Amino acid sequence: MTRKDYGVFLPNAAGGWMISSTAPYPPADYDYNRQVALAADGYGLDFVMAMSKWLGFGGATDHWGETIDSLSLIAALAEATTHVGVWGTIHCNVQHPAFAAKIFTTLQQISHGRGGMNIVNGSYADEFRQMGLWNDSMSHADRYRMTEAWMTAVDRLWTEPEVTMKTDFFVLDRCQSRPHPVTRPTVVSAGRSALGRKFQAKYADAAFLGSDSMAEMREFARDVHDQAAAHGRTCGTYAMLTLVIGETDAAAERAAAAYAQGIDRVALANMRSSWGWAQEKALSWAEDAPGDEAFQTPYITGSPTTIAERVHRVLDGAELDGIMLIFPDYLRDLPVFGTEVLPLLRAADG
Numbered sequence: 398m399t400r401k402d403y404g405v406f407l408p409n410a411a412g413g414w415m416i417s418s419t420a421p422y423p424p425a426d427y428d429y430n431r432q433v434a435l436a437a438d439g440y441g442l443d444f445v446m447a448m449s450k451w452l453g454f455g456g457a458t459d460h461w462g463e464t465i466d467s468l469s470l471i472a473a474l475a476e477a478t479t480h481v482g483v484w485g486t487i488h489c490n491v492q493h494p495a496f497a498a499k500i501f502t503t504l505q506q507i508s509h510g511r512g513g514m515n516i517v518n519g520s521y522a523d524e525f526r527q528m529g530l531w532n533d534s535m536s537h538a539d540r541y542r543m544t545e546a547w548m549t550a551v552d553r554l555w556t557e558p559e560v561t562m563k564t565d566f567f568v569l570d571r572c573q574s575r576p577h578p579v580t581r582p583t584v585v586s587a588g589r590s591a592l593g594r595k596f597q598a599k600y601a602d603a604a605f606l607g608s609d610s611m612a613e614m615r616e617f618a619r620d621v622h623d624q625a626a627a628h629g630r631t632c633g634t635y636a637m638l639t640l641v642i643g644e645t646d647a648a649a650e651r652a653a654a655a656y657a658q659g660i661d662r663v664a665l666a667n668m669r670s671s672w673g674w675a676q677e678k679a680l681s682w683a684e685d686a687p688g689d690e691a692f693q694t695p696y697i698t699g700s701p702t703t704i705a706e707r708v709h710r711v712l713d714g715a716e717l718d719g720i721m722l723i724f725p726d727y728l729r730d731l732p733v734f735g736t737e738v739l740p741l742l743r744a745a746d747g
C-alpha cells in the first residue's frame with residue numbers, strides 16, 4: 398500500500414455540499430472556515446481546498462448564494478496553519494496570468510511552500526454573464542486552449558526573468574514577475590472530459606475527477622496516470638466524497654435519509670441549468686429526483702470503522718491517490734474523522 402492523501406473541501410460557500418433544508422448549513426464565513434482548516438491541520442490531513450464561486454442557486458436554501466473569496470481565504474489560512482497544504486482556486490478566464498503568478502508566489506512565501514493553485518476555466522455561463530465576462534463564441538475546446546496558454550505563461554513567469562507571449566487570450570510583453578517561487582505551487586485541475594484529463598496529465602500535480610460510476614472513475618484515473626507517465630511526470634488522482642459518520646451504521650444511514658428528505662428541488666434545478674441543461678428539462682428532472690440527489694457528490698455512510706473500510710474500497714476500486722472529503726457538519730464530523738477514522742486509514746495505507 399502507498400500513502401494516500403486525505404484533504405478537506407472547505408465550505409466557503411453557504412450550505413456546503415448538501416442541497417437540503419434538513420441538513421446542517423455551514424455559513425460562508427471566515428471564522429468557520431478557519432476552524433475547519435485548523436482542525437484539518439491538527440489532525441494531520443494533507444490539504445484543504447477552497448473553491449471559487451460567483452453565483453448561487455436560489456431555492457429555499459439559497460444554496461451557495463453567499464460565498465467568500467478563495468484566494469484571500471487561503472492566504473489567511475496559510476498563516477493560521479503549519480503543516481496542511483493550502484490550495485486556492487483561480488479562474489483563468491477572469492484573472493490575467495501575471496496576476497496569478499504573483500498571487501501564488503506570495504502564497505508560497507506565506508505558507509513556506511504549502512500552496513496549491515486549482516486552475517479552473519469558468520464553464521458556468523451565468524456566473525460570468527453577470528460580470529460581462531462570458532464569451533459565447535468560445536467552445537469547450539477553446540477554453541482548454543486558453544487554459545493551456547495561461548498555464549504556460551504562469552510557469553514561464555515563475556521561472557524566467559521576462560516573458561513575451563502573444564496569444565488569442567492575453568498578451569505578455571517583456572513581462573516580469575519577480576521574485577520567483579522557491580518551489581512551484583501544487584498545480585491542481587478539476588475536470589472529467591478528455592480535454593480536461595489531457596491538461597491534467599501534462600501540467601497538474603493533482604487531478605480531481607468526476608464520474609458516473611466507480612468503473613468510469615478507474616478508467617479516468619488510469620488515463621491520467623498513463624498520459625502523465627508518457628510525459629515523464631506524475632499526476633495524482635483524486636475524487637470528492639461526502640462522509641456521513643454516525644455512532645453506528647444504522648445511525649449514519651438514518652442521518653443521511655433525514656438530509657435527503659429536505660432536498661431543495663428549486664436549487665437543484667438551477668444548478669443543473671447552470672451546467673447547460675434546458676430550464677424545462679432541469680425542472681422536470683429535479684421534481685422527480687431521488688432524495689439523495691441532495692448530496693452533490695458521491696457519499697458513504699457508517700460508523701467510523703465502516704467509513705474507513707468504505708473509503709478504502711473507493712480508493713482501491715477507482716485506483717485513486719487521494720480523496721477530498723466533505724462533511725455535512727464540518728465542526729462536528731471532522732474531529733470524529735481525525736481521531737477515529739484517519740488513524741485506521743493511515744495504518745492500512747502503511
Ligand SMILES: Cc1cc2nc3c(=O)[nH]c(=O)nc-3n(C[C@H](O)[C@H](O)[C@H](O)COP(=O)(O)O)c2cc1C
Nearest residue numbers: 448449486517518519520587588589590593605607
Ligand atoms: C473538485 C472540483 C472543484 C472545482 N472547483 C471549481 C471552482 O472552484 N470553480 C469553478 O468554476 N469550477 C470548479 N469546478 C468545475 C471544473 O473547473 C470543471 O469546469 C468541471 O469539472 C468540468 O470539467 P470538464 O469540462 O473538463 O469535464 C470544480 C470541479 C471539481 C471536480
